[in-house]
Each structure stands twice: as structure tokens, then as C-alpha cells.
Amino acid sequence: MPSINKPLIPLAALPTNEIGLTVRDYEGSMSTLCAGCGHDSVTAAIVRTLFELSIPPHKVVKLSGIGCSSKTTAYFDSAAHGFNSAHGRMAPIATGANAANRDVLYIGISGDGDSLSIGAGHMVHAIRRNVHMVYVIENNGVYGLTKGQFSASADIGSAAKHGEANTVAPVDPVMLALSLGASFVARSFSGDKEQLVPILKAAAQHRGLALIDVISPCVQFNNHYGSTKSYRYVREHELREIDPDFISTGHEIVADLPRDGAMMVAMHDGGLVRFRTLPADYDPTDREAAMHYVNRAHARGEIPTGLLFVDESVPDVHELNHTSETPLVELPFDDLCPGSAELEALQQSFV
Amino acid sequence: MTLTPTETDDSPRGGEPRINDFAVKFANVNGTGSASANNLILRAIFRMGVPVSGKNLFPSNIQGLPTWYEIRVNGRGHTSRSQHYDLMVAMNGQTYAEDIGQIAAGGFVLYDSTWPLPATLLRADVNFLGVPLARLCGDAFSGPRERILMKNVAYAGAVSYLIGIDPQVLADLLEESYSANTALRDSNQKALRLGYDYAEANLPATLPFRLRSDVGTKDKILIDGNTATALGCLYAGATVAAWYPITPATSVAENFRKLCEHYRRRKVTLADGSVETRNDFVILQAEDELAALGMVLGASWAGARSFTSTSGPGISLMNELLGLAYYTEIPAVVINVQRTGPSTGMPTRVQQADLLECAYASHGDTKHILLLPADPKECFEFAVQAFDLAERFQTPVMVLSDLDIGMNDWVVDKLSWDDAYRPDRGRVLSDVEIEEAGHFYRYGDEDAEFVTPRTLPGLTEHGAYFTRGSGHDRYGLYTEEAAAYADVVERLAKKVTASANHLPKPVIHSRAGAIAGVITMGSCEGAVIEALELLEQDGVALDYMRVRGFPFDSEVKAFLAAHERCLVVEQNRDGQLRSLLILEADGDARRLTSVLSYGGLPMSAEQVADGIRSQIQE
Numbered sequence: 001m002p003s004i005n006k007p008l009i010p011l012a013a014l015p016t017n018e019i020g021l022t023v024r025d026y027e028g029s030m031s032t033l034c035a036g037c038g039h040d041s042v043t044a045a046i047v048r049t050l051f052e053l054s055i056p057p058h059k060v061v062k063l064s065g066i067g068c069s070s071k072t073t074a075y076f077d078s079a080a081h082g083f084n085s086a087h088g089r090m091a092p093i094a095t096g097a098n099a100a101n102r103d104v105l106y107i108g109i110s111g112d113g114d115s116l117s118i119g120a121g122h123m124v125h126a127i128r129r130n131v132h133m134v135y136v137i138e139n140n141g142v143y144g145l146t147k148g149q150f151s152a153s154a155d156i157g158s159a160a161k162h163g164e165a166n167t168v169a170p171v172d173p174v175m176l177a178l179s180l181g182a183s184f185v186a187r188s189f190s191g192d193k194e195q196l197v198p199i200l201k202a203a204a205q206h207r208g209l210a211l212i213d214v215i216s217p218c219v220q221f222n223n224h225y226g227s228t229k230s231y232r233y234v235r236e237h238e239l240r241e242i243d244p245d246f247i248s249t250g251h252e253i254v255a256d257l258p259r260d261g262a263m264m265v266a267m268h269d270g271g272l273v274r275f276r277t278l279p280a281d282y283d284p285t286d287r288e289a290a291m292h293y294v295n296r297a298h299a300r301g302e303i304p305t306g307l308l309f310v311d312e313s314v315p316d317v318h319e320l321n322h323t324s325e326t327p328l329v330e331l332p333f334d335d336l337c338p339g340s341a342e343l344e345a346l347q348q349s350f351v
Numbered sequence: 352m353t354l355t356p357t358e359t360d361d362s363p364r365g366g367e368p369r370i371n372d373f374a375v376k377f378a379n380v381n382g383t384g385s386a387s388a389n390n391l392i393l394r395a396i397f398r399m400g401v402p403v404s405g406k407n408l409f410p411s412n413i414q415g416l417p418t419w420y421e422i423r424v425n426g427r428g429h430t431s432r433s434q435h436y437d438l439m440v441a442m443n444g445q446t447y448a449e450d451i452g453q454i455a456a457g458g459f460v461l462y463d464s465t466w467p468l469p470a471t472l473l474r475a476d477v478n479f480l481g482v483p484l485a486r487l488c489g490d491a492f493s494g495p496r497e498r499i500l501m502k503n504v505a506y507a508g509a510v511s512y513l514i515g516i517d518p519q520v521l522a523d524l525l526e527e528s529y530s531a532n533t534a535l536r537d538s539n540q541k542a543l544r545l546g547y548d549y550a551e552a553n554l555p556a557t558l559p560f561r562l563r564s565d566v567g568t569k570d571k572i573l574i575d576g577n578t579a580t581a582l583g584c585l586y587a588g589a590t591v592a593a594w595y596p597i598t599p600a601t602s603v604a605e606n607f608r609k610l611c612e613h614y615r616r617r618k619v620t621l622a623d624g625s626v627e628t629r630n631d632f633v634i635l636q637a638e639d640e641l642a643a644l645g646m647v648l649g650a651s652w653a654g655a656r657s658f659t660s661t662s663g664p665g666i667s668l669m670n671e672l673l674g675l676a677y678y679t680e681i682p683a684v685v686i687n688v689q690r691t692g693p694s695t696g697m698p699t700r701v702q703q704a705d706l707l708e709c710a711y712a713s714h715g716d717t718k719h720i721l722l723l724p725a726d727p728k729e730c731f732e733f734a735v736q737a738f739d740l741a742e743r744f745q746t747p748v749m750v751l752s753d754l755d756i757g758m759n760d761w762v763v764d765k766l767s768w769d770d771a772y773r774p775d776r777g778r779v780l781s782d783v784e785i786e787e788a789g790h791f792y793r794y795g796d797e798d799a800e801f802v803t804p805r806t807l808p809g810l811t812e813h814g815a816y817f818t819r820g821s822g823h824d825r826y827g828l829y830t831e832e833a834a835a836y837a838d839v840v841e842r843l844a845k846k847v848t849a850s851a852n853h854l855p856k857p858v859i860h861s862r863a864g865a866i867a868g869v870i871t872m873g874s875c876e877g878a879v880i881e882a883l884e885l886l887e888q889d890g891v892a893l894d895y896m897r898v899r900g901f902p903f904d905s906e907v908k909a910f911l912a913a914h915e916r917c918l919v920v921e922q923n924r925d926g927q928l929r930s931l932l933i934l935e936a937d938g939d940a941r942r943l944t945s946v947l948s949y950g951g952l953p954m955s956a957e958q959v960a961d962g963i964r965s966q967i968q969e
Contacts, residue, residue, distance in 0.1 A: 058815060061653075061808045066820075074817055074829075081808030082817040083652060085645070086675050092593075092642035096649025096657065097808065099591045099633040104809035122645070125638040317633075324617070324629045328590040329654040329807065331631055333774055336588040338614045340768040343586070347765055350572035351398065 018054035025057055026050045028075040033068060038190035038216030038231075039138050043075045045193050046107065046136075049200040050077060053248065060105045061097060065090040065119055068145055068218070069111030069138035088119025091126035094133050095317070101327040102318050105204055106133035112153040113143050116171040120152070123173075127180045130208030132316040134200065137173050137211070138190070140218040141229035148221035159226030172298075173213045174308065178291050183314040184210035185290070186307045189234050190217070198273070199307050201246035207268030208316040215303065239297050241279045242306030247272045268312045275307075284310055366559075371401050371426030371567075373560035374433035375510065377440040378450040379503075382414030385442065388503035389420040391528075392510060393760060395520045396424055397573045400565040404430035404877075405760050406953055411598070411698045417446045424514075426567055429884075430762060431877035432953040437560050438513065440506055442484075447472050459558060461509060463502070465489075480554050482509045487545045492538065501542035508546025513554060515562040518547060570765050576756035577660075579727035579766070580686055581606035583734025584658055585614060588774055589684070591657035593635040593646035595665060598698045599754040600688040603660035608634050640665035644672040644683065651682045652818065654807035656738050656774070658684035663692045663705050666712065666749075673747050674713025675820045677843065680794070680803070682741035682777070685749045686734070688757040691951045700951025701754040703873055704923035709749045710901055710931060716840060718847045720748045721901040722855065725876040726756060728763040729899070733855065735772075742777040744802060744850045753922075755874045755953045778804040785814045793827035794839050801846035847902060854900025857907050862892040867967060868914035870896050872921060872928055874953065879920050881956035886963060893918075893963070898928070903936040911938050918963055920946045922954065 014022035026047045031040050050060065057079035064070035066087035073082045085093045094108045115123045115137050126135065141154040150158075153173070154166040177185045184206045188196040196214065203210030215234050217223050223230045228237075248271045263275045265285065275284065283289050290309040297304040324331065338346075375392075379385035386407070393405040403424050410416040423433040441450045441462045447469075451460055456476040462468060464481025473479065484502045492498050511521055521543055529536030580603050584592070594604040615631040633650075637643035643659040650657035661669065666687055676683045689705050691697035709721055720740055722733040733750050741748040778798065785791045785806070793816040797803050803825075806814035816827045824835035860880075871879045876897055883893050896910045911917060911932060919929040926945035932938035946962035948954045 056812075058812050059809055063649075079812075079815050081806070081815045083649075084817065084819040084821065085648075086671055086820055089641070089645045089672065089675075092637065092645025093649035093652070095635065095642075096591060096593060096646030096651075097653040098649070099635060099646065100650040100653035100655035100657065101807075101809050121638050122642055125642065129635075321633055322628055322630050323633055324631050325619075328631065328633065328650075329810065331590065333588050336590065336615070336631060337586050337772075340770050342614070343582075343766060343768045346582075347572050350574045351568075 017051055019056060021051070021054070021057070023047060023051045025079070026077050028078045031072070031075045033071065034220050036219040037068070038140065038214075038218070039069055039072050040075070041190040041193060042136065042138055042196070042214055042216055043072050045196040045200055046076045048193070048197050049204060052197070053201055053204055055105060055204070059103070060107060062107050062109065063090050063094045063097070064109045065111070065114035067111040067114050067143070069109055069216070070114060072138065073109050088114050088117070088122060090114065091119060091122035091131070091135075095126055095129065095131050098131055098133060098317065099328065101329045102132065102323065103327045106131075108133055108135045110135065110137050112137060112139045112141060112151040116152040116173060120171065124176070124180060127177055127182045127209055127211065129317045130183055130314055130320070132208055132318065133210070134203040134206075135209055135211045137213045138216040139173070139213050139229070140216050140222055141227065142218050142222040144218050144221055155228040158228040159224070161221050161224055163226075173211065174294055175291065177211045178287060178294070178309060181314075182211050182309070183208045183311045185309040186211070187213045187215070187303070187305045189215050189238060189305055191231055191235070192240075192305070195240065195243060195305060198244045198246040201248070201271065202244060202267055202273045202307060202310070205267035205269040205271040206310070207312050208314055234303060237301060237303050239302040239304040240306060241277055242282065242284060242304070242308055243275065243277045244307040245274045245276050247274055265310055266312065273307060273310065284308060287311070368557055368559050368561040370561060370563045371424055371565060373437040373514070374421060374423045374435060375438040375440065375514070376436045376450070376453070377420040377422075378443045378446050379418050379420065380443050380445070381410055381412050381416045381418040383503065384500040385418070385420070385503045388507040389422070390760070391504075391507050391521065391524055392516065393422055394524055394573060395511065395516045396422070396562060397568050397762060398520045398524070399517060399562060400568050401426060401562055402428040402430055402567045402762050404432075404762065406432050406755065407759055408952060409699050417443050424562065426565060428567065428762075429877065429881040429956065431881055432955045434955045434957060438510070438558070440510060442502075442506060451477065457559070459513075461506065461513070480513070482506065482546060482549055482554070484546070487549060488542065491541060491545055497538060501538060504539050504542035505546035508543040508548075509550040509554070511543075512547045512550035513558055514560070517564070568762055571762050572765050573760050573762055574727045575602070575758055575760050576724070576727040576730040576752050577602040577688065577758060578606045579731040580660070580734045580750070580752065580757070581610055582766070583731040584684070585610045586768060587656060587735040587738040589656040589658050589738065590631065591633050591635070591647070591650035591655045593637050593643040593650075593657070593659050594661065595637050595640045595643050597640070597662045597665055599690055599758045600660045600662045600665070600686065602758065603686055603688065604634065640668040641672065644669040644676075644685065647683050647685075648672060648676055648681050651741070652808070654779070654810060656684075656742070658686060658738075660686035660688065662688050662690045663708075664695065666705055666708060670713045673719065674715055674717055676747045677713065677717045677719065678715070678820055679818045680745040680805070680843075681818070682745055683747040684734070684737045684741050685747055687749055687751050689751060689753040697951045699754070701874070701953055702922050702949055702951060703751070703753060703875070704925075704927065704949065705751060706923070706927040706931060709751060716844070718844070718902065720744065720746060720847065720850050720854070722748065722750045723872045723899050723901070724750065724752055724756065725873050725897060725899075726763050727761050728766060730756060731766050736855070739775040740850060740853060743775050743853065744800070744846055745777060745805060746847065751873065753874050778802055780804045780806050780811070780814055782811045782813055785811065791816070792825055794823065794842075795825035797842060800849040801842045851900070851902040851904040854902075854904060856904065857899055857910065858895075858897040859906070859910060860895040862887065862894055865892045865894040867916040867918060868894040868896060868910060869963065870898065870910070870917050870919045870928070870932065872898050875920050875922060875959075878954040878956045878959045882959035882963060885956060885960045891964075891967065901931065901935070903932070907932075908936045911936055914942070916942055916944070918944050918946050918966055920959055920962070922948050924949045
């Protein structure tokens, strides 16, 4: 766990990944979140993901807004540039950074206040543009840093710490993303690293914006009886039927390959997602089916988790723009400035 | 119906006409296609070598409301707005009374005489010239749309005859404009001829004012400020633009797109042998201005030259992230084409009322670098300079243009480009430099101008840092320590102050025996310079200074110190430049007096001269 100080000298040699790094090389600074915070588990899952995918630590950019969730960008991959921006503004900043340099893995960490209230408009448009990034919402239903106000994801009837029940309909990022045409929609639970790591791996290899709504209980303000975002409630109501496994192949993938009766989806940037379990007749590449499945589960009071929907056929923001393969930041000035002769010629049209 | 012109003192019929010194106003209905006819006249005058300006006084409307266009011709290059109209082209029945009322005594009204003018509108001291435009076009063209559109071209033909535009120049312009559409070209030529021939046969051969070919536009171009700004962004090497549509800034981004599509596209051969087009740019139409600046910050932080273009309401939204950029030291170029505020204000009218907001945008202690162009040429130059300053000082730079500069056509010197120019990317460290230094402190190791080094994400293996808008120390680490916090923000203040020496110097004109100084900025320049000439003819000598950047440099302070009295001419209600001079250039409030125009239309020299006169007579 990143929130626990590690001995300087490991007792046993740590395993290394394909580029000779250990999991330590993907860690960040000490967490200042509360002990037991779900967000620290998400951080640990991200560290594990980056390590197992052997991503060069400096080829990652971490972005966040403001709030408890947004602090977590400091707690993983300290060799990567991080940007803890303004409340709700992670998505536009990630969009701009991605426009400038398409050659980096962008991981945006946001919260339910950040993405479903103050920055909801930005999240919506980042999804529409299919910005090539991993977009994690650490969703706990409350404003933690300001001590426990309901957020926009609080369910009707869910009780606050002091007893009052929420009366306003929630914004569900999963249904919102599905209806907006998002190309990768997942929900997971911070207490379930076994499920979260494969989802994160698939997200990192996804062609565009991968939205992952992680229910991440707030141990201080929203982990009590009566809350629908407590560890206990989520464990009791989780519907974990769509369970992905990520298989990194390192080889070019030609097509979707059904094997052992399990469904496989090839990710755009390499790797295969194999669905270990799927409900009968469920197709995670069928948007309507996913929306129907999630709606039905909600109606039963269940929280469906897993990689709910994935579509690798949707072009990302750069493909739509036909942007140069070379990141814009690496284009030499001489290629960008038309020069004096062109200016002279152009001005013939201004007389 | 053609009334006999009235003889007046101002109408030297039979005498020599006034050459290259008059103004024409066109009263039109928005959305009827008059803009291209008016622009045709403007360009023809320019091609005849005579300095000219065109001011579009338009409503916030797509179709139906009254709209006006003013052309001022002045052989000596005074092309600020004139409110002395020699010829009114009255094409809008809704505004006949207002338009006819504005004509100078002895002036002329050109109107559509298909229908008679109500007798109540006739003025004895004004000459009415009737051209039956609707009838001429109704007879010559079929189709209701064409008949309406071609009326504009027909009046352009009549006006050309009256003021002496060379018909060949007009024919050439139409040929160039419609080379891709011969049918449209032919209709235009025909309509132009209709108006011209009718005027030649029925209207007076000489008016008391007239054009004569000259060489006053040699080595000059006719360009609007937004096009010039977009061109500056292209030449500066900007690769990412993010924007939200807003009048009067929209054409900055739209022109940038057009330019990029022409100059920044490459054909590449893919692995499978197919050829595709690749864009060396990304233009993002954002969900709002807040997002637009967020995208610019992301791109600039990642190392691209990036900008956004907006107007006052957009700046209001951008305040939050301007503070973030200032505090986290991220370059950003913001083009603010100012319009009339506050709130929605008058979106199609001009003002210079965003100065104080831009200077101190965002909560907390902030101060921003501003560039204040006066015309499209400076829009081009300052746009380039804005990127150098933003990257050199790692902070937002705002270019404060306005609607008059941005959307109207101005005659300016040809733009020039030095091929030796290389962008100043500021202090960006490579892996080798970090290794040599032995350490990297994002907000430490400041240079002589208090700028600290940065690294670009993903481009170096070392030197990663954490950008945060929360309290940070010189190492970029989170802090709530008073001293560590102050260490950073005090350096920021010094850094922005140091930038003053790199900004464009003020333009200063001194006169012998000056009794006071006149200070102005931006698009006021033309009217103020002409006003000072008018006042000089009255024996009132005044020194002139136009500030072009903020923070103010020593020359601005010296001008203030050297003048017992200064008049500050600007287009806002509250005298914002005056306030800024008091706050930031040691200006003495008792020695600074405002001369203001803030109704939303460009200033005229007479207005400025009257304002100055009334102040110095007090």
C-alpha cells in the first residue's frame, strides 16, 4: 500500500517487469488520505497495472482536479509528470495535453464532485471527443475534503453520517457515459483489486477514453449503515458477472478470438481482454445490451461491476483530426512557420 | 425622382471638388448581402491608392435589423471614424429618417427611387439622388433572392460613378472574387453596370468630393485584425488552439483553421502504400471558455505553443484558470477581442473595458502581461511576441485587441517576417541539462529575471514534477508554510515586473511647447493622432504617448513624470487606463484627467478633440 512506509532495503528481491523495473519504481509519495480510504486501493491497483504493463514511468502523465480523489495522482509513479489542476477541470487540461503530445499514457483521476458536479460538462465533452486517456472516477458519494456533504452520485435514500437521507436523483456516470457514446465503460470497487487491475490494463490499451467508475468508500463520512456507498453495502449488493481478464500478448492482434467458450476482445493498443465470466447472452460490445443490463440491475438494487462495454472501432480525437503521428510538441519550428516568401505571396490577397 | 442639388457653402459646384477627403455611410438591412457590395467599394478605393477605412456598425442579429457601414477616404491617412457624412446610401426604409438626419449640410442621399420618398423626410439643405434600384434589378434579374442581392451591387455601381471609382478596378475585383463562379461573376458585373450606367445618365457628373488615384496605399495591405492575429499565431508556430464561439473573436480561430489547412497539412504515405493527409495542428472547439483555456494550459504545459481567442464574457470565465496558470507558471496566449460589457453587453459594439480585469484576472494576488495592439499589423506582431513572452516568463499573456481592430478592414503597412526568427521557448531543460545541474527544482534556481526552469512531460526521463494550484514551495512540493509560500509568490511578482523590459515600448510623439500630454491605447490611436493635429491647428500643442504593454516600463513612467498634466483617452466608462497608470506607473491622480468614449462605436477625431478642449479649458 502506498500509504505505508516501505523498508529501504527490501527483504527479498522484488520481481522485475519487462523493462527491468520493480513495482517500487511505479510508486509515488506517501498518501495523506485517511487510513482505509478506498482511494489508496485504487492507487495500488494503478501501480500494479503500470508495473505489469511495463510502461516506462516517464511516459505517463497524471492529471486530476481538486478533492480527495484528485490527491491520488501524487501517490503513484513519481517519475511521471503530474498535474493537480482546478476543481472539475481535469478533462480539458488532459484534452489539451493529449493534443500536444499523443505519445504518452494519460491517466486522469477524478471524483464524483469533480466529474459529476463542477466538471460534469467537461467530462461529457471529453467522452464525446474520445480523448485517448484513462478516466477514473473515485466515486464515494460525498464531498470528503469539506466533511461529508452529499455529492451528485449519492443515491436517493442514502443516509448521510448524521442521518438525513438524500432526496435528489443521482447522476450515474456509467449510464451517462453509455448514453453519450463512450467507447469504454467500466465500474469496479476499490475493495476488489482482482477485478480493477485487469480493467485498468484494458483501459490503458484502449483506443480512446476509457471511463472507469470506481466505487471507493469514504471511511470518514460515508461508510456507515444506511449509506449506499459503504464497503458493506457495496459488498452486499455488487453484481459481479462481467469479469474481465487482461492478457498481454505483445503480439499483433488480428481479430476477436473466442477461445474456451469465453469472449475475447482485442484492444487497439495491444493486448486482449478475455471475459472470464459473462451472463448468458450478454455481449459487452453491444451498447444497448449494456444499458439494459445496468438498468435492470439498478432496478433490483444491485451494483453491476466489470468491464460493461467496450468498442474498439471508435476513432480517438487524433484519428478524427488526422493529427500528425509525430507528437505536435516534437515538430520542428521550420515545419510550422511558412516563412517570409509565403507571407509575401499570401498578402497578394490583401490588396 | 432626382431633386435639384441645393447650393451651399460646402458644395462648391462648378469649383474644384475636395479630393480624397470624404465619408460615405451605407444604411442597410442586416442579412441582405450588402456587406460584399460595401467591401467591394472599400477595396476599389484601396486599389486606387487612396487610404481608406471601412467600419461595420452592425447589430447582434443575423437578419432583419438595421446595419450601417462607413467608409472614410482620407489622402493623408487619417482613417479613424468620421461622423461628417458627405454621402448617405440610404437602403433601409426603416431608418430613412435617422439616416437622412445625419447628413452634413450640403451632403447627398442616394436612395432607391422605385418608390418616392415621403415628403416629410426631405431636407432642403441636402441633395437627393434617386436610383430606381428595385425596378432596375427587377427588370434585369429573375428570382427574388438575386433581385435583392443584386440591388446592393447596383448601388455600388452608382456610388462608384458618383465618387469616381475607376470602373476597370471594380471589374477586376469582381473577376478575382468570382473566378470560381462565372454565373455569379456575370450577374455581379451586370448589376454593377446597371447602377453605374443609370447614374452616369441621370445623376450629376461631379459631386463636391471625389476620388483621385494616388500612391497612398503602396506597400500597404487591407486586412482585419483577427486575420492578422491568426496569421501571427501561425507564424509563431502555435500548434494547438482551443476556443469557444464568441463575437467578435470567432474569426481569429476560424482564420487560424483556414491558414492551418493551407500551410500545415502534409501528405504521408502509410505502410500499406496509401496516401493520407496529416495535420500538424489540433483545433479544439471547446464546450466553454473555461475548457478552452484549460486545453491551452494542458497543451502549453506539455510543450506546445497554444492559444485561445475570446472576448470579455470568455475572459470572465477564464479567470479561474488564469490564476492557475499564473501560480503554476504555465505559458498561455489569450487573444481578447474586446466588446462592450458588462455581462453580455453589446456584443457587436466596441469598448476597451477589459483592461483592469485582464491586468489582475483571478482571485488572489495576480498580475498579468498584456499587449495592446492598435491595428492589424500590431495584432500580427504582438501575437508572435505573445508566445515568446508567455514561454520566456512562463505565464499567461493576453493580447487586448477589440472589435474595431478585429473585425474591420484597416490599411496597414505590409506584414514582414524575418526568416532568422526562432521562438524563445524559455527555460526548458533536457535530460543532459538536468544531469549536469545534478538536481531539478521546478520553482527554484531562478535566473536574473526570476524565471525558473521547467521540463516537459513525457519528453525527458528525469525532471518529472508535480504541478499544483495549491500552495507549493520552490521545489514544487505542497506547503502551508508561510515562508515557503511567500518565497514563490514574491518571486512571481518580481518575474512579471521584469517582463516589462521585453514588452513593446510606448509610441511617443513630442511637440515643441506642449502644454500637456495625451495618453491612449489600442484602437484609439487614429482618432487621437488626428485630434492632436486639429488641436495643433488651433494653437494647442500636446505630447502623445500610446502605451503598448503592461506592466508599464520606465518610459511610460518617465512620460508621466515629465508632464504636469496628462489627458488619458480611452473607450470605457471608468477610465481604466488612467487607474492602471495611477496604480502601476506612479501616476498622480490629480494630474491625470480622463477623456472617454464608451457608447460602443469607434471614436472620431472631433470627439477626441472636443473632449480634450473641454478639459484643458477648465
